[in-house]
Amino acid sequence: MNKHKLTIVALSLGMLCACGSAVAQSSDERLNRLESQVQKLSQENADLKKQLGLTDTKTTPSLVRPGGNTSNLSVGGFLMGQAEFGNAPDSRFAGMDDRFFFRRARINVAGNFDPVPWDFKTEIDMQGNTLGASTGNTSRANEIFINWHQYSFANLRFGQLKPAFGYEQLTSDTKTPTIERFLANDRLIDGRNLAVGAAGNFANSKFTYYAVLAMGNGSNVSKNDNNKFQPSLRVTMAPYTGKLGDMNSKLTLGANILSDENTGLSRSDLGLTGNSFTGKRDMYGVDAQWTLGDFYLGGEYIECKFRPENNVPFDSFRAKGWHGTLGYFVIPGKVQTIVRREQFDGNKAIGGNTFKEWVFGINYYIKSYDVELQANYIIGDGPGDTYDKGRLLTRVQVCY
Secondary structure, eight states, X not given: OHHXXXXXXXXXXXXXXXXXXXXXXXXXXXXXXHHHHHHHHHHHHHHHHHHHTOOSTTOOOOOOOOSSOOSEEEEEEXXXXXXXXXXXXXXXXXXXXXXXXXXXXXXXXXXXXXXXXXXXXXXXXXXXXXXXXXXXXXXXXXXXXXXXXXXXXXXXXXXXXXXXXXXXXXXXXXXXXXXSOOHHHHHHSOOOEEEEEEEEEETTTTEEEEEEEEOOSOTTOOSOSSSOOEEEEEEEEEEEEEEETTEEEEEEEEEEEEEEEEEEEXXXXXXXXXXXXXXXXXXXXXXXXXXXXXXXXXXXXXXXXXXXXXXXXXXXXXXXXXXXXXXXXXXXXXXXXXXXXXXXXXXXXXXXXXXXXXXXXXXXXXXXXXXXXXXXXXXXXXXXXXXOEEEXXXXXXXXX
């Protein structure tokens, strides 16, 4: 009997020792895990201090905080540094020698007040957004708006806005396939104006619209040139989105109209006295974009009827322009080649005043549009030219 008791006691002691060993081992593992987590947190803390520039414990970080009650606030912008060489393929480059300059240098602040359906943006361009020769301080307000976005089919916006006209005009400066937009766009379509606008989409964005009522007399001008306003409307539809074979494909069609009555509107290459237009104008345009895998094909046509108040050069005349653009990613998502053919006729009633151009380009997306290199070679045949003129445009783009 005593022998059995001793055996039971021995077994019990053995089990207790085993449990104690297991508990000790479990505690050691937990301690090791905790030490590893503490080391990781310490390293992350050191890295964060380094990113914030905190070199000692006495340094206090300076953090930017919104002054209002925005849900979130972001600061961003982009830089476009350019180098150009050669002749003037069209009038935009007249008198420009080989040069280095910043095409655009923008800083913006944007935010929203979610769940309240309001957002805003204010942007300044430190370079003035011009191809012409500029000196001194050229900083100016660019895109500024307050937006109400309660419904996807009706965003209401007030600010300095682009007119609701032109596919390429409304494409972001950072995402155009060529360094400069086509000439007819620059000569016929307005830039940003103080305006009110509405935009929306239907049927899962297959149909979109954008409508604007603007003063029509240019950016950063709060005095209307007359008592008239400039209405414009753009509508788009995507009739096909899907696959052709094993390649993704999408077709988008767009149309736009604009009407205005101007006093002293600046317009070049139209044969106007002093490049100044006073009178009525009506514009319309159509465009299409088709993607198929790594291929892109796009085109746009715009035409404007001018009715000058002084009947010079005619009581009415039409200007028109178009482009056709082909793109192909030779390295998917990274390197894209571009070929464009474009024409601009500033007055259809006059012969020999048409600009004809070829654009050959390459885009290298180092990090999508955030870090991009572009090169375009433009060959232009303009009014009065005795030979085709070429110009090399190069750009480095950084978005932040």
